[in-house]
Amino acid sequence: MRYYPVEFIAAMLNSIMGSSEKVAFYIHFAESLGIQVLTPDINESFSKFTVKGDTIRFGMAAIKNVGMNVIEGIVKAREEKGEFTSLSDFCNKVDPGTINKRAVESLIKAGAFDKLNGYRSQKLAVHEKLLDGAASQKKKNIDGQLSLFGGLDAGAMVEVPEIQYPRIKEFDKKYLLAMEKEMTGLYLTGHPLDEYKASLKSQTSMSVEEIMSSQETLEEEAMAHDPAAEIIMKPSVGVEDGERVIIGGIITEVSRKVTKNNKIMAFVKLEDLTGTIELIVFPNTLEKVNYMIEIDQLIVVRGKMSIREDEAPKVICEDIQPLEKLNSSKVFIRVSDNKTAKEVNWSLRPYLAPYRGDTPLYLFAAKERQSFRLGRDMWLDLKGDGFKFLQEKFGEENVKIVEDN
Template sequence: MAALLTSVMGNTPKVGQYIQDCKRMGIEVLPPDINKSYSTFTVEEGKIRFGLAAVKNVGVNMIETMVQTRKEKGEFISFSDFCQKVDAKDLNKRAVESLIKCGAFDSLKIYRAQLMGVYESLLDSINQDKRRKIQGQLGLFDMTGDTSFSFKKDPLPNIKEFDDKIKLNMEKEILGLYISGHPLAEFQQELKYFTSMNSSTINEIMENPQETEHKDGEKIIVGGMVLEKVTKTTRNNKLMAFIVLEDLLGTMECIIFPNIFSQHMDLIQEGNLIIIEGTLSLKDEENPKILTNTIKPLTKMQTQKLYIKIKEKSDMVLLHKAKNICKKYHGNVPLYIYIEKDNKVLRADRDLWVKLNHDLIQELSQIFGKESVKIK
């Protein structure tokens, strides 16, 4: 799998898809690390270590120098030690900032927030010291008489670490994907239940349009986070939008026409989590798109569940009487039907999930009996 990831290093959506495949197979993908990573993706104790060549702004020369320095002088014990050991001509602030943001120094037990505050001044001080040594002058760190000791500990500000959202956004900026987590990770179950298609399937359609079973105009449901939004004024002077929706596997394009846009302007802001019901647009020589029909917020499913007990399958006719009640109290609580005779449980369609309240329970109890309507 490491070789497969390396083969698609320049294709961020593919890398993201394969990383998700690894997770599904129980293979952990480790973040970039200055003491463990190489240029390519590598296998490390049955896990896969992220390749440094996939880190934005980090050049091949710098990677080769880092790996060779690590081999000759041992692992880096601090950020200062890293800056002191690696040849100054291969170090640049932009590359070092990228390594900080993607978490490559995390194993040194240093907060990214601390390094972001001091890396430029530390890098400048150490590079100046290197120049002094070349010129035969007494360097700043030579004054201690023990150069190795001088770099064991970094002079870091006493500040808190960035919150998880900021760290994940940094990873996305530098790696093109999230590696230590994902803003949608806690909604994985909801996306599984609420949607009928994901970005991976849409990307497969794009790569193999002749082999797909999906059709132009097909009704689909997708969900995720609004990554980008561009608005456009139509000939009728009305606003519409083009958005990039990101799920756990990648991104997809959605078109929101004026009538839908005017109804849901508040929902389609960047960073919002939404569910879109629409139609799949498959046109020759165009990337697949989703034409939006309805937009809803993506919310957590309730931990509670509503159960209705019936004696046997023939009693399913009673559910037709309950449909309007469930739709009247529509919500995010799953509805389950327990068939007593068969000892079987069925989950109702998402459209029949409910919002729990006293009136709902009363109305359902009138049809099925008080003892047959339970919340668990």
């Protein structure tokens, strides 16, 4: 690991390729070390994760519906006939008997053809027609409709004419990411939460990574460099059982179950920009937040940590609220001390109702040098007169707008 970190992580990724959660964990670990994991590429990817200089190329075997026969056919065509220059060229060069529509669709959705001309939306619109054309041409050749030179060997190219892509727009980013998640279990070219970084930082107390910070492989496994070894995670010692936390992210899985008392509880997978954690939602809480528990929902969760030996940390959910996309600006009101800040917090609420918006409002206690974010119902609309009102009430020198970097 110390001397060959890229090779070590590539080997680990190949050993746990069937588990998208573990793959995500090691990809994030690689990125934390400055090692980039490149997206799948029809001209560069092999079946497994491979090392390319100081980077790792995503393996095609980690894409759903893409079997080894398909991958071997793609690699063979690439090595014998050269790199693919377009989707039509791909269908020309690859033996139609080794590929199928479902595998090509999955490769397009996973982004493996992204470097070739055309949007994913356009490629998905024409790939079936191209494959049908290749299969039809092969059948004609087999039936004896050959050139003047006679026979066509099994490895020869099947001529499929270049096709004009339909004039349609690319799918929106959210849908592209959803396709990647569907095909690989991972977001490869971005994350639905990328636009919510500031929101997560402002509305949560810690990230999943901070909860899992001391989860690591056993030292002897790393020293042995044994990729086949079972990955054993240790719960973080930095978070205690029963400790209250506020975390946020996107729901990726939901499982509802009936308890012995004939009530419904839920087990939820929550993913933020750093990792994934399981939420346990007991019946009484579920009755209040059930409408929020849907796949792809962006949420903020308040709850208690559940730390058990030989189990990954979990959060027992107490409340769920929508994850709000915040304005990049913040408004700070400077007051003398914490006592005054508490008084202002209660007295100011009724006056801010007409100026409600999406810009967070903070009180800064000068004596203790502490900041407090006020409730969501006290945030400001900077396009209105709320900022002017605060300046008149507390003095222009005590009310400032701060822009996030």
